[in-house]
Amino acid sequence: MNALAYLNILLLKNRVKGFLKTPKHIIPTLILFFIFVFPFIAVHSLDIPQEVPIFTAETVHPILFSFLTFIFWVNIIQATTKDTLIFSLSEIDFLFPSPLKRKTILLNRILTGYITSAIQFLGLIGFMLFVFSAIFSFSLWRRVIFMWSGVVLALIFATNLGGIISLISSHLPEVKRSRNQKILLAIVMGFAGILVGSMFWYMGQGYPLLAAAQKVLNSVVIRVLVYPLAIASDIAVAWTPSLPLLLKMTLLVSLCMVTLGIILTIEAHFYETSEISSRELWQSMEKVRRQEIIVSESFAKRIKTIPPFGKGATALIWKNLTGLLRDIRNLIPTLLLVCFFFIITIIRGTQVDFIFSLMFLFFIVVITSSNIRWDFREDLRRIEIIKLIPDSNFKIISSEITTPVLFSTLVCYSFLICNFFLYPPSPDKGVLTVFTLGALPLFSTIIVAIHNLSVLYYPPQTNTQLIPSLLSMLGMMAVVTPSAGILVLFYLMDELLLGLILVLCFAGVTALVVMKLLAWKYRNFDLTIS
């Protein structure tokens, strides 16, 4: 049997077997599947009047065309400086020194890449269209096949072109590669300039912004400039086979095959550049997967240091605060997101009751508490340090959650102050503000503690990041939903104060229980089990 065929079959078989053998992976996946799919199956099966589709082929086409063009250019520009032919570390260590031909190894990588992308996009497009087909009445499978074919063929074409550039550049000196990238960037800027210029021209003719964008993306000039992507978009939004469509598909398939042929005819020793890019990529992916904190040294040096404080476990607060400050740039997206939501609520109007502004604040507490760095997860990788701290487990986990709770509370308090002044006076405003001041840190504590609890079940050594996030999301919903329910119920009963006290007590008790549970789980945490 061919060695690579043997390898690919075994890798697939063992991955499936490994997944099916691990309940820790199966159960959350099934839960997630039912959470997402059940509502849509229910909508499908109910005899309810269907909505008129808001998206038509004419509106989807420019969106898809822009997406494919963007991916295409990113791929091409990347290929000029970095090798886009990425191999696994095992392939580098065992296939590269083997007597297999370079082209065989390359073809194997390219074909497995095609298959992986095809499967991933089938799942993604299938799910997306399934959701839309549940809401709007249209036949699913035909659209899935067309959209999937168009997108996958366009991506294969872009990947192949990137591969060609990579292979040609692989033996070029650094100076030439950098010059090539500048030339390509100039081409892309020229392309973007044509797009923007045409949009302004149409807007000058009286078209609104979106209509102008749509007009430009559907124009002959733009279509000709990136014709393969334009026909890929045509295929993607079609759902009835026709002769012109068949011709377009044939052309795109031919382009993919020709570019693949070119890749295989280029005589290049790509091992070295591929090894460098692959190792860099795997290392950075490993850091992201482990949620390892990557701090820029030059930035850290510019940040004011916090003098060490704390005794025993409380020293962890100092360590986490220092980390937070040095890593503050990574929190900018979260803060921008929060500001965006804040602006949206302000635009929607501040003439509503103050109680509605609290919903925004509780939404913010969820976002800020969930997106902060997972110091606890990071510390579990140094379990031999934190397990030896001569302090109680409760104090250790309390110290671990202090920094995220502090950050989240500070952000929420600043928005609470803004809301207090922006919203008009009302009889409940004072009591609601006092309630919010107390409830926000409690909810943040619950959310962070649930996050950390899920991390103890899926520590970094298990190499699983998605499942703890999902579990903590479910745990969070289990706490937030009854609180919101109580509040709404008592608000409707005109017993708001009682409702607020109940929610506050519920949050306080839950926070304590979750923290006790976290301390207990931490005490029994044995890394070797994972």
Add this chain to the structure above:
Amino acid sequence: MIQVRGLHKVYKKVKAVDDLSFTLHDGEILGLVGPNGAGKTTTLKCLCGVVLPTDGLILIDDYNLSTDEQAAKQLLAFVPETPNPYEILTVYEHMKFISLLYSVEDPDPKIHELLTVFELYEKRDDLVNSLSKGMKQKLTICCALVHDPKMLLLDEPLIGIDPRGARTLKDMLIQRVAQGKSVIISSHMLYLVEELCHSILIIDHGRKIAEGSLEEIRKTALASSNASLEEVFLKITEEQE
């Protein structure tokens, strides 16, 4: 026999290997030593065809590595410093896959023998990701030996291996050399190089600074006749600085 002539490797502006020439005869073990960043790993990677030399000639038993790549590689095996075996394969499957790569006829008896010798037989049906670091290193060594290569290139082969495993590997290397096969060991463990190697190549900043048997290197360094390799190495590299 491995012949290296005028090997150069330049990364951007850094000369990793600078005009390196040496010959390794059949039935010999060559120790490649040098400070960190001296160019040892790059040299080994050039020899196994993973890194393309900027200039120079590499002959593996008269096969030119740049023109007869497949034939040359069939004679070689390389054990990297930090191996990354396929985690999702079992130990046996991994060995079987490597046998297929090198077209080994009826590999099962050889696989059985190697796994037994390196005490991995009990683990043959376990996934590689369940192995300890040392076991992964042993597995990589077994993979390198399964096609019985004529030349073996080892980069820090003993890191993480238990004393029994280390002894087994050393015995196996000695046995292979007696059969006329050759080995290159790159290591900072100078006692290992001193114990096993027939000739030693000391490099620094990519350049050869000494070559020959320990006796010859002692003479080059003007060291006493009973000086250890460690003493000789420190003396030579200090002089270079």
